[in-house]
Amino acid sequence: MADGERALGGYSPDAGRNAHLAGAPTTIPVPSLLRSLLSDHLDPGYAAAAERRASAGTTTRPAANVAWxxxxxxLVTAVFAAAVAQATSVAPATQETRQVLATGVRNAQLATDRGTARRDALAGEVESERRARLAGDQTGRQLLADLDVAEFAAGATAVHGPGLNVTVTEPSAARDLTDVSKQRVAGSPQVILDRDLQLVVNSLWDSGAEGVAIGGVRIGPNVTIRQAGGGLLVDNQPVRNPYEVRAVGPPHAMYDAFDQSPALHRLRLLEATYGVAVTVSEADDLALPAGSVREVNFAKQIGPK
Incomplete structure (x- = not known):
């Protein structure tokens, strides 16, 4: 194949010419669209412009464009310089504000801890005085027994005994949780939600638990498990990862029942899907603190029915 034919992608430049009949007119074929695509790689307008620039020589950019x-x-440099200067001037004030807020939080936490300790001490004194006064006769002893049953049901007394430990650990930050952030908590790698812990607590009650605590917070009638932002609150107290759920009760029976519960099935699914670590173990002696007791308010209708 000749070089000319290769340049045209295999098409002969003499195609359409009559070379056999003497005296016959020679025709010049119009290049087909396919031949044009294979041979002409530059638009004619661009080619003409390139030729004009080449004939005119190298042109210099107008001074006005360079000035602009x-x-x-x-202008861009000035904007960036102003932004850096503003950030530098605001940084000390921001740091000072952060320190003031952190100090306020620590002081409030210390005051809360002191108030909680004083409340517990006064509650202990009241309990001792009440028992000393009621234990003197049969009626008082029966009243104390009824109070003990009611306080135990309300989670108002500390308990200890054998039971079950359920520990749930969030996956590591290195794991890819793109689907988690879309399906569970937007913009957060958190996998365990409040409804998961609620299901665990309900399943433990159904398995025979006599007392339950999450992260050292006792679960009672007025205790809520809810989510606030990226944290979990139990009785308005933050609990941190790993989440430890302790239940006092018959350990073997609880283990067998909890092993077939919807809560464990859900946790195993999260374990297989997102890498959550779940451990369930029996314990010989668990200590659960007393829970907070709040007043129960009843609503009544005002006015005629």
Whole structure:
């Protein structure tokens, strides 16, 4: 194949010419669209413009365009310099505000801890005085027994005994949780939600638990498990990962029942899907603290029915 034919992608430049009949007119074929695509790689307008630039020689950019570009560069530099200066001037104030807020939080936490300790001490004194006064006769002893049953049901007394430990650990930050952030908590790698812990607590009650605590917070009638932002609150107290759920009760029977519960099935699904670590073990002696007791308010209708 000749070089000319290769340049045209295999098409002969003499195609359409009559070379056999003497005296016959020679025709020049019009290039087909396919031949044009294979041979002409530059648009005719661009080719003409390139030829004009080549004939006119190398042209210089007008001074006005260069000046505008220099002015734009100076303007961008000034904007960045102002932003850096503002950030530098605001940084100390921001740091000071952060320290003031952190100090306020620590002081409030210390005051809360002191108030909680004083409340517990006064509650202990009241309990001792009540028992000393009621234990003297049969009626008082029966009243104390009824109070003990009611306080135990309300989670108002500390308990200890054998039971079950359920520990749930969030997956590591290195794991890819793109689907988690879309399906569970938007913009957060958190996998365990309040409804998961609620299901665990309900399943433990159904398995025969006599007392339950999450992260050292006792579960009672007025205790809520809810989610606030990226944290979990139990009785308005934050609990942190790993989440430890302790239940006092018959350990073997609880283990067998909890092993078939919807809560464990859900946790195993999260374990297989997102890498959550779940451990369930029996314990010989668990200590659960007393829970907080709040007043129960009853609503009544005002006015005629």
């Amino acid at each position: 570009q220099i002015l734009a560069g100076l």
